[in-house]
Amino acid sequence: MNDASKPVAGNDLDLEAMLAAAKPAVAPAVDGQRCGVIAIVGKPNVGKSTLLNALVGQKISITSRKAQTTRHRITGIRTLHQTQYVFVDTPGFQTRHSTALNKSLNKTVMGAIGDVDLVLFVVEAGNFTLADAKVLSLLKPGIPALLVANKLDTVNRRAELAPWLKSMQERHPFNEFVPMSAKNKGDIERLFGICEKYLPEQAWFYAEDELTDRSEKFLASETVREKLFRFTGDELPYTSTVVIDKFDEEKSKNHGRMVRISATIVVERDGHKAMVIGDKGERLKRIGTEARQELEKLMDAKVFLELWVKVRSGWADDEARVRSFGYE
């Protein structure tokens, strides 16, 4: 059980010593570029999107308290010194409902884990549930995996983490344990250092200043979706989605770059439509205003955003519709 190839963990494990041991790796040779793909996996709500955004240094993936906000495989890129880190974010592995939407989401998780250099398996520090176990069972043998024990800031009694880490070591041959908080800058820097040594020496895949391979159109739909969930709280089911109908760029004398976006919020029931629109259209207006302001910053352009709400009952159960909304 406790052979030498396994990470150091046990009852005598001192968390602070372990944190110190996980210091950034020695930088690679000056002439040697490194580049590799890192998958971030875990059940819904453990903090994958928060982690990705912190690693990339800019908001790429949307976050909210609602489980399964992330629906797409999102690539975030960060180039530091000689190393380029290409991150893929995956939707939380959904096991409770088995709709066409969930099947598509689960397929994305599988695709993301298959062909990567390193897996960050994210859990909440001190927790391990059946849902975590299901995601863990998807990890392919032979691909290095780090246990990211996130939300460390919420753990009051850190000493109790040692036996938990030991039990995690028995569940999977993790290469390293990284207890951390995705909201802590120092922890993020430390994580870069840890990841670096698992990436092969090879030429970068992307330009040094690229942050994502996602289009602005995609970022527009994600931004609207984030505001939608933020302003409807827990009332709106996660099956609601946003489709961009029009994305036109124009040059304007007064504003420089100008983008006209028309988007439809697709919900499943009339009651949800009323919820999104709100009293006298107030809520929809707020969603639109906040999304527009954020997109203007993100795209460095004047943005005109038009929002519609449509009811398409049962869309999440209909495979053809799921595909037509852009989920593979």
Ligand SMILES: Nc1nc2c(ncn2[C@@H]2O[C@H](COP(=O)(O)OP(=O)(O)OP(=O)(O)O)[C@@H](O)[C@H]2O)c(=O)[nH]1
């Ligand atoms: N206290 C604390 N909260 C965190 C930390 N990381 C993430 N969170 C919070 O946890 C919640 C879920 O975070 P997300 O990043 O959306 O989680 P996710 O795993 O991407 O969720 P899905 O998209 O549903 O798969 C948010 O409210 C975050 O602010 C952390 O290190 N500490």
